[in-house]
Amino acid sequence: MLKIKDLTQYLDKVVPATYMESYDNVGLLVGSPTAELTGVMVSLDMTEAVIEEAVAEGCNLIVAHHPIIFKGLKRLTGSNYVERTVMLALEKGVRLYAAHTNLDNQHTGVNRVIADRLGLESPTILAPKSQTLQKLITYIPQEATDSVMEAIHQEGAGQIGNYSHCSFRVVGQGAFQAEEGAQPTVGAVGNLEKVTEDRVEVMFPMHLQGKVVAALKKAHPYEEVAYYIHSTENVNQEIGAGMIGTLPEAMEGTAFLDYLKERMDLTALRHTPMPQQPIKKVAVCGGAGSFLIKAARRAGADAYVTADVKYHEFFDAEDQMMIADIGHYESEVYTKELLKNIIRENFPNIAVRLSKVVTNPLRYY
Ligand SMILES: [Zn+2]
Structure with missing residues (x-):
């Protein structure tokens, strides 16, 4: 019979913690790995609703992109959603596993999913890591x-x-x-x-x-x-943040925004003014990607698709490229399928369910 640790140790190898950012927290976060695995639920976030869903579906392991324990927990009294989620997971015997920036930093990770959805050709890592x-x-x-x-x-x-x-x-x-x-x-x-x-x-x-x-x-x-x-000090072309590639054909700004909305299933997005030139070269970064605005510009991107951009950061486009903020959830929701495929590659017979709970805390009105 398959144990929880058979799967978590496999994920540790395929998405190694070595490549997470220093502020992050990845791997098995809650629960003992020795129990038998009954099923896996894959989600973007770990919330109480997702744990209830996992229990209802007979899954005792949740593999998610965002770690619920991020800053360090000093007590478990149920006074906020983080504590309540961890407590519910322990109570229901559901283990929590996170693959976060270590998955972002892979050339086959989160950004590759966005690049593929946008049909970008020859995508490469935008900011490859050294060391x-x-x-x-x-x-x-x-x-x-x-x-x-x-x-x-x-x-x-x-x-x-x-x-x-x-x-x-x-x-x-x-x-x-x-x-x-x-x-x-x-x-x-x-x-x-x-x-x-x-x-x-x-x-x-x-x-x-x-x-x-x-x-x-x-x-x-x-x-x-x-x-x-x-x-x-060598740069590793296969590990790092963001990706950049080219559209099969250049598009005018408005046509590109329509295309982006259709491909990423968006109801709304925020963007800076259209650049003078048509859009051909596109940089992407799922989640909070302001830290790569300058790198995208330097790499000659006509558009940079990311999320969580603040007012003053939009100015960094310098009228040279268009920044499109498509929303954090929207940019990463397809990570569920990516995680499912990673698991299925080595465990084709295991029950892997995609969470149906919409964990996005934002609404558009
Ligand atoms: Zn994220």
């Missing part, structure tokens, strides 16, 4: 290099864009002396050994470090493996 790529340097006796490298590549190291098995090697001489208690693969205790070895360098994304090092140690023939891991 998420690492370099492994290790030394391998020559006859074992290929097999050790294969084991490391199997764990995802050495992937650069559409190229796999990327590494660099140079031949040199390794030296070591086995001391008492050692069981050297090469040479004998007390002898200074000199062995022809390959020095190998390979890059990997930081969330794979544990697996890559484990694979190295398992495949390497030596009792003690010499290796170094360096953090790099």
Whole structure:
């Protein structure tokens, strides 16, 4: 029988907490992971209504985009909606799991969903993150290099864009002396050994470090493996905030707004004046995306589609592009389907239900 943790550990791997923003709170937030999983409900928010819905549908796990515990809880007395939601979840035995900015920052995440709905071609990350790529340097006796490298590549190291098995090697001489208690693969205790070895360098994304090092140690023939891991300043094109791509055909401003409303199922939106030029290049960021206005402008976007933009922030469009604020809920509601697909990919037989509760606290009049 499937346990809650089978699913949550899988999600931890696919949407690693390593890539969340520093202020965020992701992963399993409420409840023990050891119980049997009865069903999963996917929602945008965790609210009391969603928990009641999950119970009614026989689901004891809610996977949501927004974490209900965000700032830190000092008491559980039911005095506000956060405390009441957590208390109800505990009372009903419903576990709460969040995939938030760690999902936003994936190139297959929330922003990709918006980009795809708008039909953007060749979407790329608008603000790729640095310091998420690492370099492994290790030394391998020559006859074992290929097999050790294969084991490391199997764990995802050495992937650069559409190229796999990327590494660099140079031949040199390794030296070591086995001391008492050692069981050297090469040479004998007390002898200074000199062995022809390959020095190998390979890059990997930081969330794979544990697996890559484990694979190295398992495949390497030596009792003690010499290796170094360096953090790099390199930009990771696959991790970061927002996305930018191009519409199949340029559109006039009003036509673009109509298209946006239709594709994102909007009743209303707020926008800055239309730019002079037709709209072709479009940047997107689901949720609160003001922090990327300048990046969108610098990247040459004709329009930037996001939410939660404040009055003064709209001025940052500088008449060079149009900012369209489509609403936080509206920009992220399709995240439910994204989460459902992620779960279904590995657990095709599990019952995954999309919450029907409209958690949007806003109404338009
Ligand atoms: Zn959000």
